[in-house]
Amino acid sequence: xxxxxxxxxxxxxISSCALQGNEKSEEIQPSKESINNAARIxxxxxxxxxxxxxxxxxxxxxxxxxxxxxxxxxxxxDQGKPNWVSWHLDPTWVxxxxxxxxxxxxxxxxxxxxxxxxxxxxxxxxxxxxxxPSADRTLNSTDNxxxxxxxxxxxxxxxxxxxxxxxxxxxxxxxxxxxxxLYIICGSYGSGGYGSNGFKTTIDNGRVTVPNRIWKVIVVxxxxxxxxxxxxxxxxxxxxxxxxxxxxxxxxGSYRTSVxxxxxxxxxxxxxxxxxxxxxxxxTNIDNGPTQ
Numbered sequence: 210x211x212x213x214x215x216x217x218x219x220x221x222x223i224s225s226c227a228l229q230g231n232e233k234s235e236e237i238q239p240s241k242e243s244i245n246n247a248a249r250i251x252x253x254x255x256x257x258x259x260x261x262x263x264x265x266x267x268x269x270x271x272x273x274x275x276x277x278x279x280x281x282x283x284x285x286x287d288q289g290k291p292n293w294v295s296w297h298l299d300p301t302w303v304x305x306x307x308x309x310x311x312x313x314x315x316x317x318x319x320x321x322x323x324x325x326x327x328x329x330x331x332x333x334x335x336x337x338x339x340x341x342p343s344a345d346r347t348l349n350s351t352d353n354x355x356x357x358x359x360x361x362x363x364x365x366x367x368x369x370x371x372x373x374x375x376x377x378x379x380x381x382x383x384x385x386x387x388x389x390x391l392y393i394i395c396g397s398y399g400s401g402g403y404g405s406n407g408f409k410t411t412i413d414n415g416r417v418t419v420p421n422r423i424w425k426v427i428v429v430x431x432x433x434x435x436x437x438x439x440x441x442x443x444x445x446x447x448x449x450x451x452x453x454x455x456x457x458x459x460x461x462g463s464y465r466t467s468v469x470x471x472x473x474x475x476x477x478x479x480x481x482x483x484x485x486x487x488x489x490x491x492x493t494n495i496d497n498g499p500t501q
């Protein structure tokens with residue numbers, strides 16, 4: 210009996226070791242999504258610089274830095290919208306998650322600050338316009354949900370949002386699908402825009418400023434590593450500045466400008482982490498490349 214019992218124990222021990230070995234083997238096989246997540250966490254949405262030197266202190270309520278995994282932004286408490294939003298776009302951010310349409314207040318704003326709500330734009334004549342687009346963050350539902358925080362929204366004329374800017378955003382993803390990665394900064398400034406209900410300077414009982422102009426800067430480089438070092442004077446940079454109006458042309462290429470011109474009207478220092486000799490050339494140029 211002792212011999213039989215010993216054989217049974219030995220059999221159980223061997224099975225247990227085999228099982229543990231199988232479990233260990235499974236643990237070291239990373240999924241595609243886990244690989245993407247590791248790459249995304251390492252991505253610095255402020256790689257090209259902090260345009261307004263935004264700070265994480267509440268002492269800077271009109272230039273308050275918020276850094277999320279999905280994007281970074283300078284929030285303006287007094288205007289109820291971001292000054293700018295900065296993000297990185299490459300295939301590790303894009304998947305098959307649906308657009309959630311789950312607009313919501315940002316609970317991470319400092320205590321005591323007014324939080325713009327999902328209904329703050331209702332009947333205003335302006336869209337809840339994404340700075341970082343929903344379709345740029347579709348790897349999983351969490352990423353997509355974060356793009357619907359109201360700290361990522363600006364009051365945007367419907368045709369501006371749904372036609373001109375939508376066409377540009379689609380083109381950015383086309384560039385990505387062609388083997389590029391993009392560093393993008395989007396923002397707005399001024400007061401007063403023309404929505405579907407006419408001209409307004411504010412909405413939500415004066416708590417959200419309607420911007421007069423909306424701008425974007427896009428740096429396009431082939432997919433790779435050590436991104437800053439791969440930016441040269443021949444790198445494609447697309448800069449756009451449009452009126453916040455409902456009668457814009459659908460062809461976004463008509464609104465191209467230089468980075469220098471955007472800096473001049475905003476006071477920001479864009480692309481500041483690029484070496485000066487290269488930055489100076491890139492910021493002077495006006496893109497004349499394809500638009501689709």
